[in-house]
Amino acid sequence: MRKRGVLIINCILIVLLTGCWSRIEVNDLSIVMATAIDKMNNGKFRVSVQVAIPKQLGPVGAGGTGSGDGTTVLISETGESVMDAIQRLQVKLPRRIFFSHSRNLIIGERAARDGIFQTLDFISRVREARLRSFILFTKGEAAPLLKLTPSMERYTSETIREEQKMGAGVRIRIKDFIDMLTTEGISPLGAQVAIMPEEKGGENSKQTPAIVGTAVFNEDKLAGWMNDQDTLGVLWIRNEIEKANITVTVPKEKGGGKIGVQLMKGQSKVKPILEKRKVKMNVSINAEVELFENGSKLDLGNPKELHYVQTLLEKDVKEKCRLALDKGQNQLHSDIFGFGNALYRTYPKAWKEQYKKQWMEEFPELEVSIHPHVSIVRTGLTIKSPEMKD
Numbered sequence: 001m002r003k004r005g006v007l008i009i010n011c012i013l014i015v016l017l018t019g020c021w022s023r024i025e026v027n028d029l030s031i032v033m034a035t036a037i038d039k040m041n042n043g044k045f046r047v048s049v050q051v052a053i054p055k056q057l058g059p060v061g062a063g064g065t066g067s068g069d070g071t072t073v074l075i076s077e078t079g080e081s082v083m084d085a086i087q088r089l090q091v092k093l094p095r096r097i098f099f100s101h102s103r104n105l106i107i108g109e110r111a112a113r114d115g116i117f118q119t120l121d122f123i124s125r126v127r128e129a130r131l132r133s134f135i136l137f138t139k140g141e142a143a144p145l146l147k148l149t150p151s152m153e154r155y156t157s158e159t160i161r162e163e164q165k166m167g168a169g170v171r172i173r174i175k176d177f178i179d180m181l182t183t184e185g186i187s188p189l190g191a192q193v194a195i196m197p198e199e200k201g202g203e204n205s206k207q208t209p210a211i212v213g214t215a216v217f218n219e220d221k222l223a224g225w226m227n228d229q230d231t232l233g234v235l236w237i238r239n240e241i242e243k244a245n246i247t248v249t250v251p252k253e254k255g256g257g258k259i260g261v262q263l264m265k266g267q268s269k270v271k272p273i274l275e276k277r278k279v280k281m282n283v284s285i286n287a288e289v290e291l292f293e294n295g296s297k298l299d300l301g302n303p304k305e306l307h308y309v310q311t312l313l314e315k316d317v318k319e320k321c322r323l324a325l326d327k328g329q330n331q332l333h334s335d336i337f338g339f340g341n342a343l344y345r346t347y348p349k350a351w352k353e354q355y356k357k358q359w360m361e362e363f364p365e366l367e368v369s370i371h372p373h374v375s376i377v378r379t380g381l382t383i384k385s386p387e388m389k390d
Contacts (some may be wrong), residue, residue: 027332029098033072034157036142037119039111040078045119046084048076048143050157066381072155074146077184082122099128104158105135106193108142112215118176120220130303134164137215137222141363144195146366150208151198160193160209167242169211169231181220185340185351185359186385188217189234192225216332217358223332226324233324236317236372237283237337241266246289248312257296259309261289261376272343274350274366281339281368285317290378300379330363339366 036048050072075092079085090097105123107116123129138145146156153159164171169191180188196210214226214234226234235241244263250256266287273280291300298305330335340359344351355362 006067007078012190016193016380018107021144030093030095032097032102033155034097034106034146034160035099035102036106036108036146037082037111038108038141038143038146041116044078044080045082045085045111046076046078046081047082047089047090048074048146050074050146050155051093051097052101074143076143082119082299087237092104099126100130102133103161106142106145106160107135107137109137109139109222112137112217115220117181117220120174120181122203122299123174124178129174130257130356131178134161134191135172135177136160136176136211137192138193139225145193148195148207148209150207151188156209160211163209163211164191169228170235172239183341185335185342185344186338187219187334187336188216189334189336190215214336216328216334216336218332218334223334225333229320230324230327233320233322234336236266236268236285236321237272237324238268238388239268240348241287245292246316247293248309250298250309250312255297257298257310258293259291259296259298260293261313262292264288264290264377270337270342272339272346274343274347276304277350277354278356278367279343279350281342281366283321283368283370285321285370285372287317287372287374288377289313291376300376306376310376311337313376314372316373317372318370321372325368329366333360333364335359335363339363339368 030049031052032049033052034050036050038046038048040046051074052072075089077085077088077092079088086097107119111119124131147157148159150156150159154160155189163169171191172188172190177188177190180186189213192213192215193209194212195207196212198206198208213228214231216223216226232241232244235244241263244266245260246263247258247260249258266285268283271282271284273282296301298309300306300309325337328336340351340355340363343355
């Protein structure tokens with residue numbers, strides 16, 4: 001009897017515990033791969049989602065290779081707010097919109113210039129939102145980027161994600177952007193994405209999304225843009241440089257030609273110096289590079305000439321940092337370098353009492369010293385250029 005009673009109780013418990021009353025099946029979901037948000041002339045928000053078509057998804061080569069081939073569909077709707085637009089989108093879809101797989105959030109220029117607090121507030125509260133998605137910005141409207149059919153990847157969002165993983169430009173996720181908005185002494189930034197032809201100069205070439213620079217913000221409003229060369233300077237100063245190719249020109253008196261190297265490892269450190277209530281910033285940069293091209297007549301087996309090339313490389317790094325600083329301090333007035341935050345962490349009392357409230361007035365006049373050190377650690381299988389004669 002006792003065994004029978006235990007068996008009955010176990011059966012009851014099994015029945016009670018196996019109910020998945022709140023389950024949502026995959027075939028009941030509209031899986032969003034990327035999201036674009038634009039603000040229209042009438043002040044309304046347009047939300048566009050790139051939704052995967054489940055029956056077309058499978059191993060690469062088994063189905064379509066782009067949204068134009070039927071692997072995704074782009075659906076847009078406008079509303080008084082982002083939430084309102086998404087609710088209107090839901091009416092168009094037979095399945096529940098599911099954002100957990102969204103890889104990219106692209107925001108158009110008008111929405112960025114008017115301020116993105118409202119957009120990010122909604123996204124940060126949605127429990128399915130993926131805050132590790134990349135946030136990007138574009139000149140003009142964002143929706144057209146999701147209509148492209150790249151050749152190498154199945155859909156736009158995959159192309160952008162791979163470019164970001166490869167270290168093309170700044171790599172900012174939604175959570176990083178929100179952190180910058182709420183952190184003292186630093187202004188937000190994000191990657192700028194644009195529509196580019198896959199073949200340079202090809203009129204009928206396929207178009208693809210490409211990371212072309214940086215969107216710079218003052219608080220939550222877009223202040224302006226930096227190109228790809230300025231972006232390199234930003235990455236050097238922020239200690240976020242991962243990949244870079246440096247090409248320098250050898251002066252004619254040294255024989256002329258060009259030398260190209262590839263970054264192997266780069267590291268930078270910002271050190272605030274406070275003297276007599278005046279603050280300065282020292283930026284120390286250390287880089288190890290590998291020689292990939294020697295189109296000059298310099299013999300890099302000669303330590304003196306190798307050292308000379310390293311000084312040319314250091315000059316190039318310093319110049320890129322200077323270009324980025326000039327644009328950030330004098331044109332956009334945005335501390336995307338985090339100098340204020342470095343001052344806050346090093347001298348918290350001075351920051352709160354003297355600099356916090358007036359940092360944006362102090363920042364344009366801030367004296368910044370750049371100290372690069374570049375070492376060529378590999379020269380390849382040959383040292384001399386093919387042009388050099390024995």
